[in-house]
Amino acid sequence: MKNKKAITILFTILVSVLLLAACSGSDDADSSSGDEKTIEFMHLWPEGSSAQHNKIVSEIISDFESEHEDVKIELEVLSNEQYKDKLKVLSTSNELPDVGMTWAAGFLEPYVDGEMFAPLDDLLEGDLNDSFVSGTAEAYAIDGSTYGLPLELNIATVFYNKAIFDEYGLEAPETLEELENVVTTLKDNGVAPIALGNKDRWTGSLWYMYLADRIGGGDVLTNAINRSGSFEGPALVSAAEEVQNLVDMDAFVQGFNGLSDEEAKSMFMNEQAAMYLIATWDLPNYTTNEDVPQEFRDSVEYFNFPTVDGQGDMDSFVGGPGVGLFVAEDSDVKEEAKEFVSYFVQQWGEKSVTEAGVIPATKVDAESLDLPQMYVDVLDDLNQASNITLFADVQMSADVAQVHLDMIQALFGNEVSPEEFAEKHEEALSAE
C-alpha cells in the first residue's frame, strides 16, 4: 500500500511540475498592464567584461526612464557569441527584442529581407539629422532605407612597440619594403615581428584587405564583393601574393593559424612581438587602461598601413562601424523604441569616448574633450580619411564571409595559391 502511495505521489509531483511550468510561463505577458509600456532591450556588454560600457548603458536607461515615466526598459545582457546565437534563435520564431544590437551590411541584410527590422529614416531626418560621421550610418542602409544606428566607429592601424623599435634603430615603415626590412631586422635579433591570431580569421583578413587597398585602391575589394569587379583581378591576386610573401619571411608569430586574437594581443602586450594590426577598439589598452603597465602603454604607438611599391594612399583605412541599434519591425512599442534608440544615440556619443574609450559613430568635438593623445591622433586620421573600406567579412553575406574567412586561413597557411584563393571567392560570390 505504501508503495502505491509513493507512485501516486511521484506522478502527482511530475504532473504538477509540468503544469506549474506551463502556468508560470505566462508571467511576463501581463506585466505590461495599465499604461506602462515595456521595451525589451538586448545588448552585449556584460558588466564583468565591459564595465564602463555597461555603466553608460545603465545610466542612459535610467535617465530615459525618469524622463518617460510610463516606459520601462527590460534588459538582457549576453556575451558577444551568445548574443549572436540567441538573436538567431529569436529571429526564427519572430521574437526579436524591441531594441537590440546588429552589425552592418552582410549581417543586417537577411533581417531586412525578412522584414524583421524597422527602417529608422525618420530618426535620421529628424532628431539625429547630421549627427553621424559620414559613411557610418550608410553601412546600415539597404535599398535607400537605414535599419541600424551605429554606436562605434573603428579603423585598423598597426600598433607597434616603440621601445623595441628604438632598441634596433628602426623607424615606423611607410612602404611595404620598409616593413619587410623591419621584419628582417627584428627576426635577426630574435624578436617575433608581428602578432597575429588567425584562428579568428578576420584578423588575417585585415592584412589582406590593406594590401588589396594599397595595391588596387580603396574600392577594389568593395567592387569585387558587389560584383562590379572580380577577385581574380590582378590587384586582389597580388595582394594575396604579398600575404604569402610576408608569411614566407616569417613575419608573423609562430603558429598564428592556431592562435586566437586574444593570445596574439597578449604576445604584443607582453612585448613578445613588436607589431600588431588591430582596430581602434583596442585603444584603451594602450592609453587609459590602468591594468596595463604604464611603461608599456607609453611605449606603444601606431602607424598607418604602409604603401606598396609606391602605390596606395595611407589615408585610406580598413574599418567601419561596429555594433548599431535596431528596432524590431514587429515591436508592440515601436514608437517608444524608436524614441529610446534616438535618445540612446544622442547620449552615447560623448559619454562613450570619455568614459569607455569608444570612438563613437556620432560626431564629437574632440577639441572640447580631454582625451589622450592617441585618441586625438586617431580622430584626426578619421577626419582626414580619404576612404574607409568596411571589414570584408561584414560586407559579405554570411555564407560568402565564411568562405572568405576559411580561405584567409588557407592562404596564410600556404594551403592554397593566390589564384585558387581568388577562384574560391569568385565561386562563392557567383553562387549567390
Add this chain to the structure above:
Amino acid sequence: MGLNVMNKVMSNKWIIALYVLPALLLIGVLIFIPLILTGYYGLMEWDGIGAMEYIGLENYINAIQDAKFWDSALHSFLLALFSTLSLIVYLAISLILASKIKGADLLRKIYLIPMLLSSVAIAQLWIKVFNPTNGMLNSFLVAIGFENPPAWLAEPSVVLYAIFIPILWQYAGFYILIYYAALKNIPESLVEAAKIDGATPLQIALKIKMPLIMGVIKVTVVLAVVGSLKYFDLIYVMTGGGPNGASEVMASYMYKLAFSSNDFGYGSAIGFLLLIITLIVTVIVRKATATKEEIQY
C-alpha cells in the same frame, strides 16, 4: 505455480505503461519532435530569419556531394575510432583500481577530478598546453632537444590528432567511473573462488571480471561511438574547426552552417544526416558485438 505467477506479474501491461510512459513522453516531446522538425527544416531553403521555401531533397543531395561534409564526417569517424580504442586503457585502469591494491580509493577519486571541470576550463588548459611558443608541451620538447616542435593547433596535418588528446582525456573519468561501478558490482564470491583455484590477478581480470562486465563494455562502446560522432565542444572552442576545416567535425560543420552562414535549412539537413549516420553505425556496432545472451550471475 511459481513461474506462472511470475510471468503474469511481470507482464502486467498497466505496470509496464506506468513505468515507461513518463520517460517515453519526455523524450518523445523534447527529443523526437525536434528531431523530426530538423529533418523537415532540411527540406527547406531557410536562412532562419525570413520565410521558408520548400525545395525537396535538394539540401540532402547537396550534402551528399559536399566534400567538406565528408571531410568532417571522416574526422568524426576517426574520433569515434580513437575513443573506442581508448576504452581499453580506461578498462585497464579500472581493473587495477578495482583490484584490492592499497590506496585505490584515493587514486580513483583523484583520477575522476578532471571530469568535473567544464569544457571552458579544459579548453583553456589545453590551449595553454599547445601554445606554440610558450606552451607546456613545446617548452618540454625544446628542453629535451627538439629543435622545431610543431605548432599543434595551426598545422593542418597534426591539428586533428592534437585536439583528440584533450577530448579523450576529458572523457577518461566518465568511463573509468562506469567500469569501476560495474567491477564493484561483481560478487566477491566469484573472485574468491577463482583465487582458491590458484588464478593470478591477471587471469582473474581477463577470464572472470571482463566477461562478467561485457554488457557494460558494450554499452560504453556505443556511448563512445555516438558521443564521438556528435562531438562539438572542445573542437569549437579550441580550433573552431580550423585551420581551414582541418579539424572540422560533423557537429561543428552543422553549427557553422546554421548559425554562422545563415543556412539553416542546409545545416538542419546536415544535422539530420549526422543522426542517420550515427544510427547506422550504432546498429553495425551492436550487431558486431552481439552475443546470444547477456550473462547473468
Add this chain to the structure above:
Amino acid sequence: MGRIGYFFLYLCLAIVAVFQIFPIIWLFMFSLKDNQEIFSGSPFALPSEFRWENYAKVWEGGIGLYFWNSIWITGIAIILTVLLASMATFVITRMQWKLSKLVLGLFMVGLMIPIHSAIIPLFSMFLNVNLIDNPWSIVITYTAYNLPITMMILLGFYYTLPREIEEAAIIDGCSVHRMFFRIILPMTTPVMSTTVIINMIYNWNEFVFVNTFISSDKFKTLTVGIQNFIGQYMTDWGAIGATLIISVLPILLAFLFFSNKVVEGISSSAVKG
C-alpha cells in the same frame, strides 16, 4: 608480480594521479592571475600577486543567485532523470512485453540527436506553451536529454541482476512496485550513484539551453555567470577562473559523497528487503 612490479605499478599510478590533479591546481592559480600573467607566464607558476579581487569581482557580479539556480535546477533534474530512467530500464530489462526492444531502440536514438539542431525547434515549442524564460523548461530539457545516456548506463547493470530475487519476491506476494522500490532500486545504488555523478556534471556545466531559453537574470545559472566576463573585444580570464573555481567546489563535494556510494555494493544495502 614481485615487489619491483608493484613499485612500477604504483609509480605509473602516481604519475597519472599527478596529471589528473594538476588541472584543478592550475585552475586555482589561473583564478588568481590577471590576463597578462595568464597568457604570458608559465601555467605552473604561482601568481606574482594573489589577486583575490577576482573572487570579489565575481561575487559582486551576483553569482549567489546563479549558484542557487544551478543547485536546484541540477538537483531536480537529477532526481527526475535517475528515477524515470530506473523505472523505464527496469521495465525494459526485467518485464516481459513485446515492444520492449523497440522502446529501447527509441531511447537509443534519443542519444544521437546533436543539441545544436534541437535548440531552434525546442525554442519554438517552448514559446508556444509559454515556457520561455521559465526555469522549468530547463529542468525538463535536462531530464529528457539525459534520460537516454542514463538508461544506457543502467542497462548493463539491470541485465546482470539475478532473476531469483524477483522470483522470491513475487512468490512471497510482493507487488511489482514494492519489489522495484524496496529491492531493485537499493540494489542498484552503485550504478545509480554513477549516473547521479554523470548527470550532475552534465547539468551543472550546461549552458546552451540556459542561454537560449532563459532571458531573465533571476533564472540564469552559473555557466552564464562565466559569460558575464566575456567581452566584445576583451575577456577577463582571471574572473572566469574564479567563477570556475567557485562553481567546481559544490560538485567536487557532491562527487566525493556519491563516489563513496559507488563502492557500497550489493553487500551493504540490498537483499534484506
